[in-house]
Amino acid sequence: MRQSKLFTKTKREAPADEVAKNAQLLIRAGYIYKNMAGAYSFLPLGLRVVEKINNIIREEMNAIGGQELYLPSLQDPELWKKTDRWSDENVDVWFKSQLQAGGEIGFGWTHEEVVTDIMRQYVSSYKDLPFSVYQIQTKFRNEVRAKSGIMRTREFWMKDLYSFAATQAQHDEMYAAAAAAYEKIFNRIGIGQVTYKTFASGGAFSKFSHEYQTLAEAGEDVVYVCEEKGIAVNEEVLEQADLSELGVTREELEKRKSIEVGNIFSLGTKFSESIGLTYKDESGVSVPVIMGSYGIGPARSMGTVVDLLSDEKGIVWPESIAPFLVHLVGLNLEDSEVHDWADGIYNVFKDRGIEVLFDDRDVRPGEKFAESDLLGLPYRVVVSRKGKESGTFEVVNRKTGEVRTLTEDELYADFDGDSET
């Protein structure tokens, strides 16, 4: 991508009403646009990041056998009445509307009901189980507060996986597989070190559920962590559960602010019983299906990365989710020899499948570097007249600040294969 063609521009300031650091940085760098409180547009750079996160999630969901599908946002009240989750008294985040033809509809804020209803058509025998399905889809929630930038919006992407099992053992196996997949996902997007699988209350069907809580001052949640033992519990568990059972004492737990980036939950037969999802066991007896649900917020995860990994100059993307790996910054481009040289390097990067953003604009070097720092791509490769004379490039690692001077061959060798440099 040539930066001269990119319609977004960096800005000195974020809108005055934007209080969250993640959104301030992402707006200034041109990744997102704030349409109103709780609703943001994802511009080309921002969408590239979300897509990378989504693809990591997809790979890990597919690896545990999840089958991707897509469910509608529009919701039939009759279905939700079966689980007693239609009324505004029971669920306070519904957005609802009227059909012109008469009757009410809702905008999906989660999809347990929908997916359970669908499976009634496809599950009849124990032989059909276990399996799991997932989607990455837009949810609508009438959140009271929307002050955390892209971490809490009223329209947001969620990856929601649902598991269906005949036996508790099958369910437990899928639950453990989902937990392992979540660990991989958060490691891959760069927040694994500070993300805790946190004990939360489990509802009627299991002792605990688990929230994936990332320690961060900007967080809206609170967790109690023992970093040494790698154990975290939420407030409810702290008050209600027997901590000794978890192998930790109250004194060992430190109160920290955190962001819930995901959660996994055993649903038991709550939804299958209310909606009538049953299978016939080996002796022909009709039994309700055991379910689980597993959520991740891709945009909330992106906001968490920005919040945690940025520095005073701007965003610092991990390679795994950066919109481009390389920021090729051209200086002295008014010199046609330098310009052609830079152009050639841009084309070699592209031909080799290395994702590169080429700053080919006629802008002062200081401004280019400041914008480059704000954008936060992992490697900055500087092409200049001076470099042309010596046949070398400056390569700057955004995260460590390390500067290396490489020849053209060294440069390509460096970014070849897996770009771990």
Ligand code: ATP
């Ligand atoms: P919270 O307690 O923060 O409101 P939740 O318990 O309502 O979260 P779930 O319903 O389990 O969250 O949703 C699954 C995941 O979707 C969450 O872990 C989070 O990553 C993401 N998510 C939830 N609400 C929002 C939102 N309003 N904006 C962006 N992401 C969200």
Ligand code: MG
């Ligand atoms: Mg919520």
